[in-house]
Structures are given as C-alpha cells and as structure tokens.
Amino acid sequence: SGELMDLIRTEGQRMTAAQPSETTVGNMVRRVLKVIREEYGRLHGCSEESDQQESLHKLLTSGGLSEDFSTLYPTLRANVIEAINELLIELEGTTDNIAMQALEHIHSNEVIMTIGYSRTVEAFLKEAARKRKFQVIVAECAPFCQGHEMAVRLSKENIETTVMSDAAIFAVMSRVNKVIIGTKTILANGALIAVSGTHTLALAAKHHSTPLIVCAPMFKLSPQFPNEEDSFHKFVSPQEVLPFTEGEILGKINVHCPVFDYVPPELITLFISNIGGNAPSYIYRLMSELYHPDDYEL
C-alpha cells in the first residue's frame, strides 16, 4: 500500500500544480490517503496507536518511529474501496446535510444578507423558507454580478429578495440580522478564501456586531496556511472591470480583476458544515480528524 499512496500522491501533485486555486482537489486526495492509512492501520492490528498524530504523549511513549507500509494484506484493497465509497456518499449528501441545519439558525422575520451566488447557501435558505418567512438582501458581487442569479433563484421560492450594489453593503448593514455566505476554501487557521467583496462584508458585519455564518462542506477545508499573501490570488481578464472598448485610457492605467478575497478568522462567527456547526478556533481539530499531518504538503 506504500506504492499505492505514492501513486496517489504524485497524481495529486500534478493536479494541484495545474490549478492551485482549486484546493478541493488536493483536499480530496488527502482524504483518500488518510483512508488508506486508517484501513492499513486497522488491518495491521495496532489499534492502540489509532491516534496517528504527533503529540507530546507519543514523544514519550513510543520507542520506534513511523510505521512502514510495506506488509501486504489482500483484504486491504476491498476495505479501501469500501471506505472510498462511503466517502463518495458523504460528498453527495453534503448540501442536504447543511440545509437540514437551516431551521435552527434562521428565525422568522429576519433580514439576512448574502453575497454572490453559492449553491450551498441557496439550498440553506430554500430549506428554511419552507417553514419560515424572512427577507434576503443580496450584494451583487461585481464584476461578475452573480448576485443577480442568486436573487432570481431565491425569488422563485417566494423569498422576498433585494439586490444591491457592493458599495451599499455598509449602509444597509445596520438593518441586517445575520450574514450568511458561502466560500471557496477554508484555511487551516480558520480563515476564508471567498469571492472578492467578502472581506468588506465581513468587516461591516464585525462593526455592527452582526453574526457572520459561513456555510461550507468539509471538503473545502484545506490544511494550508495563508503564508504568502498573494499566492492564492487568481486574476482574470480585466474586461469585466473596464471593457476593451474604452481604448484610449487603457494605455495609461493598470487594471486588475482579482477573483478571491482573504477573510481573517477573527471576523467569522460560525462555520456550518455537513458535520455540524463549529467555531473558527476549532478548525484545527477538524483538520486532524480529516487529514494526516504527513499529507499536509502533498
């Protein structure tokens, strides 16, 4: 199984190198690696060492060092395939799991704010709309204006929706009870990489002491830390910001169109995922459950 893990690891490295901003790919590879390790450990019979993390305890008790994955077990393959199937089922059910928690968090006659378009948040709000009446304000999230799409879908479910520009976020914030957003990635320290404009929304919410709830499935949790400020940024064509038809001015200015924003963990109140609700400071624990420390650097 050592060879299997190496194979998976090289494939994972290739895929993440191709598109570094899509961290989900790397996350799933790490999940699979952990599954393999667990199954191997179970068969190997050392269930006392079921906690494979580094810890002070381990420092003191174990004489030997890391285990060696070379022994062959014929049933290992079947076990791993079964575990991966379980993983697949979990993945398919994530949106429903999150939506099921909606009723606990949304109450009647509340004003909820969101930004851009997120399928998770859409499912969340739709589920709550079946039993409660509330209003939603959607920030349109220029330059792609995905907020419009979100508003259309929500209003189809008879939820009172208002669309406004990003510039008005702070102005309206005093009327808002809760902010619910989706995200692209969750980082190891509890921070977010989300659509650009989210940081502004988070700061406005903090200023008014409005709770900021992030709905995201666990496969978006990535063990990376935000060490280089610009390593996560993805820029796209500035066509959206300033169209190419404005010919003359283009030679004299620099136009940037970043896609993502970094939101620090202090601004977030709660993470709602398929495993339940968690505080940002608890993220390290979830990470240790999902991934093995040796896999953090793929």
Place this chain on the structure above:
Amino acid sequence: LLGFLKQARGETIQGLRSSLLAAIDTLSRVDSSVAVSSGGELFLRFISLTSLEYSDYSKCKEIMIERGEIFLRKVSLSRNKIAKLCHPFIRDGARILTHAYSRVVLRVLEAAVESKKRFSVYVTESQPDQAGQVLINLQKMAKALRKLNIPVTVILDAAVGYIMEKVDLVLVGAEGVVESGGIINKIGTNQIAVCAKAQNKPFYVVAESFKFVRLFPLNQQDVPDKFKYKADTLKTSQNLTEEHPWIDYTSPSLITLLFTDLGVLTPSAVSDELIKLYL
C-alpha cells in the same frame, strides 16, 4: 538529568522517583527557568510511564535510560523541524522584529537564509536591569545574525512602538508555553505583542514542545515567583515588590500562530496538545 539517572543507586522505583524530583528541584533552584522545569516534569512523566510496565527493577532502569536517550535525540531534532515549518512564512524582503536571544529563532532565520530569502531584522536590546550585563546581552543576538549576513538593527526596548509600522512580522521564541496558548518569555514580549496587535502585524511564536507547561495564568501576577526572579534574588531580597521581574506573560489573543515541532498551531490548539500528553 539523564546523567543523574545513570548514576542513581536507589533500589526501588519510588526511591528513584523521589531522588529525581530532588534533582529537578536543585536544578530549578540554581537558575529558575520555565523551560527547565517543564522539561524536567516531562522527563519524570516519561519515567513513570515506563515503571508501570516492567516489574524487574534493573531491567526497568535500562529501559528508562534508553528512553531517555531517545527523548534527548527527539528534542534536539525538534529545532530543525520547527525551522522547516516556519521559514516559508518569511517572505522575500520581509522586515522582522525579534526580542532577546533565542536559539530557535536563530535556527529559523538560518533556514530562511538557506532558502535564499533576503530580509532584515530588528532586534530589541532586551535590557536586563542589572548593569554590566547590558553589553553582553545586546551583542549576542546581533552578532549571531551578522555572522549569517543578515542586515541587523538593534533598537531600544522603548522604540518598539516607533518601529512597528516599518515591520512586517514579529517572531519571538518562548521560555514556556502555557495551557491557555499564551507564552512566558523575556520581559518586554507582552509590550511587543500589544503593539503588534494594535497595528495588525502577525505575531509568531516558535517553541519546542517540551516547553509546554501546566500553568494557566490569568494575569501577570499568576506567574509563580520562582520563574519571575533569579534564584539568588529570591533568597536574598526582603521585599519582592522592589525587584524587577525577568519574564512576563503574553495572552493567547495577541498571538497569531505558534510554530512547534508538533506542527503549526493556533493558540487554541495548544491546550488540546497538553491534554493529550497529560491524559
């Protein structure tokens, strides 16, 4: 401590344990330091865990010595581990502020230099209050950094607030890491942390895992006196309120991340690690 164990002549486990305790006590009495006491306590724990398994005394002692060697080896490797974890957080062209002399910080900066990063360092004087020692302390850290060809500027402790706007990140070592995730370090660290928070600069702490200590101070007064003052001061002085303390406590809310040989941790993860140990 390991040497002591090798020479110990006690015939029972209990005897051995109490003589070890006495040894740790003497060590701490000579020059109290948080790291020494936590290291000592961990070693003791280590021993007690062994004694549960073997009933034959002499065999037990051999195993303990062997384990002690492993412990020592792991601990010396930990500094390199930390350096490997920490140096990606230092960007090219970064300006780092550090405080007092710390071998771990030095190792991290060495690793960053090896990975071809260029950065500059500001070191605080970290004034001890006894005259005469001033020059020695000042030069230790700056000299070591200059040897690595890193541009260094020594600044006054009082100039931390002034220099904070120029700095990109703050990196300090720790003498002890407490249960809440806060740290105990040379006096002046708390000030630097508060300034860094006020100006939104990341405050990173590097510490080996044997420095994790079972204390939970809620404020500066809660730190036990035997760590705050040098041993001879404790013995000779009449009124402790007139002496200057050597260490202070920095609360976890001011710390961004802790780099240890157990990985990169947020302050809230520290208590989890401690519980895992002392289970």
